Amino acid sequence: LSTRRVVAKTSGQRPETNRLVRSLRCNAVLRTILVGDSGVGKTSLLVQFDQGKFIPGSFSATVGIGFTVRFAISFLHQIWDTAGQERFRSVTHAYYRDAHALLLLYDITSKSSFDNIRAWLTEIHEYAQSDVVIMLLGNKADMSSDRAIRRDEGERLAREYSVPFMETSAKTGVNVDLAFTAVAKELKYRAVQHPNQPKFQIHDYIEAQREKSGCCSYF
Numbered sequence: 001l002s003t004r005r006v007v008a009k010t011s012g013q014r015p016e017t018n019r020l021v022r023s024l025r026c027n028a029v030l031r032t033i034l035v036g037d038s039g040v041g042k043t044s045l046l047v048q049f050d051q052g053k054f055i056p057g058s059f060s061a062t063v064g065i066g067f068t069v070r071f072a073i074s075f076l077h078q079i080w081d082t083a084g085q086e087r088f089r090s091v092t093h094a095y096y097r098d099a100h101a102l103l104l105l106y107d108i109t110s111k112s113s114f115d116n117i118r119a120w121l122t123e124i125h126e127y128a129q130s131d132v133v134i135m136l137l138g139n140k141a142d143m144s145s146d147r148a149i150r151r152d153e154g155e156r157l158a159r160e161y162s163v164p165f166m167e168t169s170a171k172t173g174v175n176v177d178l179a180f181t182a183v184a185k186e187l188k189y190r191a192v193q194h195p196n197q198p199k200f201q202i203h204d205y206i207e208a209q210r211e212k213s214g215c216c217s218y219f
């Protein structure tokens with residue numbers, strides 16, 4: 001996905017996108033945001049993707065917004081980490097409009113976070129662009145002994161809304177790169193639209209990557 005990481009994280013401020021785009025000579029900015037209930041692991045997933053590490057037992061709820069930026073050839077990929085707490089919801093709404101993709105997380109050990117996914121999807125359909133790419137992620141897949149939501153329940157919900165789905169673990173890193181890469185590839189395909197190239201199919205890409213890696217490294 002990325003050849004260079006250019007900017008670290010901030011909190012509560014939009015990055016100076018235009019300046020960054022100009023200085024990096026990018027053709028397009030791709031914006032992905034992470035949403036879901038407080039505590040499902042949005043920040044941890046982003047930290048695992050960005051820095052390849054997991055800091056256990058360090059739950060400090062996100063306040064407002066955080067972000068990471070990655071630079072791939074000709075593209076700047078901004079990834080926004082939103083606060084799951086209800087009191088920051090109006091801040092999150094403001095970011096939906098500019099999002100090209102949404103990673104919607106629940107925690108496989110928390111039934112309420114799964115039950116709330118429908119409400120999140122209603123909100124997304126209300127505030128986000130109609131062609132936004134949505135991916136459903138069941139996080140904390142390493143905690144199988146505390147599992148409250150079976151994998152097939154996640155799959156069924158994703159099928160109902162026609163969105164791709166996978167289980168991830170911000171702790172072990174399982175499927176973390178795949179989730180971000182699949183979304184970035186879909187967005188890049190849409191931004192460039194090579195007429196002679198076959199249409200990028202996010203579901204097929206995920207399945208192909210699964211097969212490549214073998215059955216058991218995926219949940």
Ligand SMILES: Nc1nc2c(ncn2[C@@H]2O[C@H](COP(=O)(O)OP(=O)(O)OP(=O)(O)O)[C@@H](O)[C@H]2O)c(=O)[nH]1
Pocket residue numbers: 036037038039040041042043044045055056057058059060061062063082083084085139140141142143168169170171172
């Ligand atoms: N075992 C395990 N713990 C996780 C995983 N992801 C997150 N956690 C833990 O869950 C807690 C909450 O994680 P956060 O990443 O802060 O959750 P969040 O969704 O960003 O929460 P808000 O900022 O309030 O919206 C922390 O204690 C993390 O260490 C995971 O994949 N596996």
